[in-house]
Amino acid sequence: MNDSAFDSFLKEFIPQVADKENQLSKALWILETTGSEDASRLLATLDNEFKLLFSDEKIYEKLIYFQKNGITDPFLNRQLNILINEFKANMIPKNLLKEISEKEASLALTYANFRTQIDGKVFTENEIRDILKQEKDVELRKKAWDASKDVGITLADKIVYLAKLRNKVANHLGYDNYFDMMLDLNEINKDMLFETFNDLKVQTDESFVKMINEVNETLANEYNVGIEDLGPWAWKDPFCQKDPIEHTKIFKIFENLDILEIARSFYDKMGFCIEDLIKRSDLYEREGKNQHAFCIDMDRKGDVRTLNNIKPNAQWMETLLHEFGHGVYYQCIDSKLPWLLRTVSHTITTEALAILMGRQVSTKEFLQDFCACEDEQLLNDIEKGTKREQLVFSRSAFLITEFEKCFYEDPDQDLNNLWWDLFEKYYSIKRPENREGKQDWAAKYHIGLAPVYYHCYLLGEVFASTLHNQLLQVAKDDKIWKKPAGKFLEEKLFLPGNKYRWDYLIEYITQKPLSSDAWVSECNR
Ligand SMILES: [Zn+2]
CATH class of the missing domain: 1.10.287 (Helix Hairpins)
Incomplete structure (x- = not known):
């Protein structure tokens, strides 16, 4: 009834x-x-x-x-x-809801329009990132890193104010704070989350520390400074999330290749036709267009599109496989499901799939199959870089997740100190000097504008590793771009849509709860 x-x-x-x-x-x-x-x-x-x-x-x-x-x-x-x-x-009270959207919109606008300066000259975020990627001059690198944090000082008060409003919402709904509320509404158990992250950390700490020692030696040589003089300025990105040792060679591999054609052929080998997806997508750079990339399901009836800004390099090869990965997931959901269930199960499951597809680009098998690359030394270097990045990224996800937990528990504490305490805890590197009175935590986009979300990326990475192993077994091969692997994904992951909660879906696919084993062994290899 x-x-x-x-x-x-x-x-x-x-x-x-x-x-x-x-x-x-x-x-x-x-x-x-x-x-x-x-x-x-x-x-x-x-x-x-x-x-x-x-x-x-x-x-x-x-x-x-x-x-x-x-x-x-x-x-x-x-x-x-x-x-x-x-x-x-x-x-929640309508005026509170309204105030939050207004404050978020204003924060987004301030963030988008912010331009920093070095020695009186204005720089965009991309220009700062380019300096950190390529520049050899230590003084300029230090200035660029410093400048990358300026936005934090402008945004910090606004973010703290917003956090208190968000906590009000949470309290109104009976939660201790916004962090707890967001996890609960997104069906993520807080204890499970921190237990999993702790497990990932403990099991890979040895590899991480060994890697950091090698990185420090390499960077000290690269910039001709003592190891004790190194700091985040020596890394290749402002938030210490990417492989700190440059290997530009992978970029060159794609210079003269048609990466759209490679993506088409990659998915074709798995049995997925992406012609419609390509036709509906907006693929190349243009004035006025968003410079990043995303995938969108327009109507839950098959109109799936991606936005890209294709350039012939490794980064866009990875992005293209990533976005098309989201795309085939949407496309293959059972069209007979009711509307509410006719979508992906969770950010974690769709990100895991997209991450898995994008990751293939830096495997030996991919570079051999699609780029005819046979330089053993180069292939080994690229795989080592991927492992470094996996370890480094996990530390930033631990940091941001724990920071957010503490931040929403007490938004009035010394947040910059908290940020660097956690940095030392997770990176095993000393904090840079002279950061007192700064607001480095607030420079990270997600803290203000995509709150309580970062953990999904790492859980996605972890599930991607498990899925990778499973697909290799299904394909009985050393590569996943095989029809049986595609069929497995379609039946087990895509077709059910949102019929099951994400953790049940993972159990349904892998026959056990989300496990860290595959990810951990990749990091320790
Ligand atoms: Zn994605």
Whole structure:
């Protein structure tokens, strides 16, 4: 009885949501491909209308009523839980909701328009990153690293204010703080998260420290300074997240290759046709267009698109495989599923798949198969670089996740000190000097604007490693671009859509709960 009442409710409510989401996607697509101001205003209006659909208290009460009376069908129950989580975050005083969106929009604008200076000359974020990637002059590197943190001083107060508003929302909904709320609404168990991260750290600390010692030696030689004089300025990116030892050679491999054709052939070998996806996508650089990359499911009916800015280098090869990975996932979801379940299961599962696909680019097998690269020394160097990056990135994910936990527990503490305490804890490197009174934590985009999200990247990496091993077994080969591997992904990961919670889906695919084994052994290899 309750089941059929809920089903009727869905039939009436969902078409409105589906329609609004489709309009929202269209406005977003126009904005990202053109930079149109009209599209930006339209997007804000539609976003507000979309949120309004999920803030009707009468409907929320109805959903709670359905929940209390119990839904017997597991897939109806899944849809009910998805809706309740969606509504819950909006069940707060409207003025608070409004203040938060305004503050977030203003923070985003300040961030986007911020330009730093070195010796009186203005630099964009990309220009700063380029200096850290290539420059040999130590003094200029130090200035560039320093300049990369300037934005933090401008943003810090705004972020702290916003964090307190976010905590108010959480308290209103019965959570201790925003960090706990976000994990819960995203179906992630906090104890499990920290236990997993601790396990990853403990099991790879030895490899990490060994790697850091080698890195320090290399960097000290590269810049002709003593090891004790090294600092984050010597790394190749502002947040110590990438391989600190440059290997530009992998970039050159793709110089004269058609990377779109390689991507097409890669997916074709797995049995996935990406012609439609390519046709709908916006692939090349253009004035006014978003400079990054993403994939979007426009209507949950097969209109899947990617935005890219293809250039013939390794980074775009990886990005292309990554975004098309999200794309084939969306495309292969069972089209007969109800709308709420006709999407990916979680950020973790779709990121894991996309990361797995992108990662192939730096494997020997890929470079041999698709780029005819046979230089053993180079192939070994590239694989070593991937391992370094995997270790380094994990430390930054540990740092950011623990920082956010402590930040939302007490936004008034000395946050810069907290940031560098955690840096020393996870990187086994001393903090740089003269950072007192700075706000280096606030320079990291995600802390202010994509809060309580970073852990998903690392959980995605971990699941990607497990999935990789499984696909090799299925393919009975040393490479995953084989039809049986594609078929396995389609049946086990893609088709079920959002029928199962992400952790159950992982168990369904791998026959056991999310395990760190594969990731750990990759790091310790
Ligand atoms: Zn992605």
